[in-house]
Amino acid sequence: MTRQARPGGGRWEWRSRALPWPERPVVMGILNLTPDSFSDGGRFFDRERAVARARAMVAEGADIVDVGAESTRPGAEGVSAAEELDRLIPVLERLLEEIDVPISVDTSKAEVARAVLGLGCHAINDVRALGDGAMAEVIADAGAGVVLMHMKGEPRTMQASPHYEDVVGEVRHFLEGAIKRACAAGIASSGIVVDPGIGFGKTVDHNIELLARLDELADLGVPVLVGTSRKSFIGSITGRGLDDRLAGSIASVAISVLRGTAGVRVHDVPQAVDSVRIAALVERAGVSREAAR
Ligand code: HH2
Numbered sequence: 001m002t003r004q005a006r007p008g009g010g011r012w013e014w015r016s017r018a019l020p021w022p023e024r025p026v027v028m029g030i031l032n033l034t035p036d037s038f039s040d041g042g043r044f045f046d047r048e049r050a051v052a053r054a055r056a057m058v059a060e061g062a063d064i065v066d067v068g069a070e071s072t073r074p075g076a077e078g079v080s081a082a083e084e085l086d087r088l089i090p091v092l093e094r095l096l097e098e099i100d101v102p103i104s105v106d107t108s109k110a111e112v113a114r115a116v117l118g119l120g121c122h123a124i125n126d127v128r129a130l131g132d133g134a135m136a137e138v139i140a141d142a143g144a145g146v147v148l149m150h151m152k153g154e155p156r157t158m159q160a161s162p163h164y165e166d167v168v169g170e171v172r173h174f175l176e177g178a179i180k181r182a183c184a185a186g187i188a189s190s191g192i193v194v195d196p197g198i199g200f201g202k203t204v205d206h207n208i209e210l211l212a213r214l215d216e217l218a219d220l221g222v223p224v225l226v227g228t229s230r231k232s233f234i235g236s237i238t239g240r241g242l243d244d245r246l247a248g249s250i251a252s253v254a255i256s257v258l259r260g261t262a263g264v265r266v267h268d269v270p271q272a273v274d275s276v277r278i279a280a281l282v283e284r285a286g287v288s289r290e291a292a293r
Contacts, residue, residue, distance in 0.1 A: 012223045012262060013190040014122040014145030017102045019063055019263075021223050025276050026263035028104070029054070029062030030229065033069045033087045050091045051098065058099050061273035064123075065099060066265060067092060068106030072127050072151075072200070074159040074232070081111040088116060096120050104147065110134035117142035123191065127151055127200065129178040136185030145191030147225055148178040152201025162201040168213045171196045175220060193263065195225045199233060207233040211252065214259035223262030228252035230267055246271060254279040258286075 012019040012026065019026045031054050054065045069087035070079045084107060095103055102122035107113055110132045113124045117138065123145030130136045130148065139146050150171045152162050164170050175194040182192050194217065196210045207228075217224050228234065234248035235241065246268055253264045253272050257279035266272040 010222050011190045012193060013188075014064075014102045014104070015143060015191075017122055019102070021262045024280050025257050025261060026063045026223075026225075027061060027269060027272050027276060028064040028066050028225065028263055028265045029057035029060075029269045030265060030267050031057070031065055031067045031091075032071070033067060033091055034071045047090050047094070051094045054091075054095050054099055057269045058101050060269040062101060062269045064102050064104055064263075065095065066104045066106055066125050067095070068125075070107065072106075072155045074155060074199070076155045078155075081109045084109065084112045085115055088112070089119070092116055092119050092121060102145075104145070108132055108135070110138045114138045114142075117144050123147065123193075125149070127197065129174070130181055130185075136182055136187065139182075140186035143188070145193065146182060146187055147193045147195055148175060148182060149195040150174050150178075150197040150200065155200075158201035162203060162206065164206060167202065167206045167209050168216050171210065172217055172220070175217065179220060179222060189222065192222045193225050194220055194222055195227065195265075198226060198228050199231045202233075204233045204236045207231075211255055211259065214256060214261055218260065224260075225263040225265060226256040226261045227265035228256065229265060229272075250275045258283050 012021040031050060033050055057065060067088065069084040088105065096119060104123040104125045105116045105121050106125040108126050108128035108131060113135060124139055125147040126135060127149045128151060152158060179192055183189055198207050198210060229249045230242060230245045234245045234252065238248045240248065249268060250271050253266060253275045256264055257276055260283060264272055264276065
């Protein structure tokens, strides 16, 4: 396959906070405030521990902290906006005072987005890519950023035999439409990031193909974020349980960076930071060689 331009040549800026891309890939640390998240559910449900965890991730090199209060693991039931906000607000108030990196909130509800952007959060990580009719306007009005992720189906049922004719083509087409909707609503293009949604309505083969062909998302013109951390496809390939997927996760981080991703969403920040540094140097050396040919 011919290498294309690096995915998302554009800038990445959330509410005037510039992220280091395209200088280097961005590491987004995951903070789940859910009792039922697939990998770390319950561990950070306590407010103090959540704040301490976020501070530690920043000290370890996270460029963004992504805070979520509703699990989207396969089979998960949704929670109400009120419950999400009860979990989020006390922690976000502290984080906005105490940590110095942009904060995104993993939510698909416009009502939740309005409240957290009102507090000063920098972006919405929307696994339903503006599926809530009011979401685009809420983000645009706040001048905030957004992650538009591809998902086929709904978390409760999405892993029941997902089918694609061409997974990369379909994900690409979906993300293209989502970018257009975001821009039409007035969200600044420098604040838009896309994500192929690894594990969201995809088989192991679909996930592998998406990683292998990540560079085909290049000409969407916005940064690409990839979340593989501890996901079940890593367990399927390695035979490892949730607590034993670090090596597989870090391998997938390096592969994503070699395929030119702009950012990785991870639980294990220090290991991801090292992996990104090494893979980014190799990726850039490859790009320079091809440019010189
Ligand atoms: N994956 C999860 C949740 N949100 N957002 C983006 N942009 N990309 C992802 O791949 C992604 C995401 C699922 O992982 P996790 O947050 O660890 O689990 P849970 O949804 O169970 O809280």
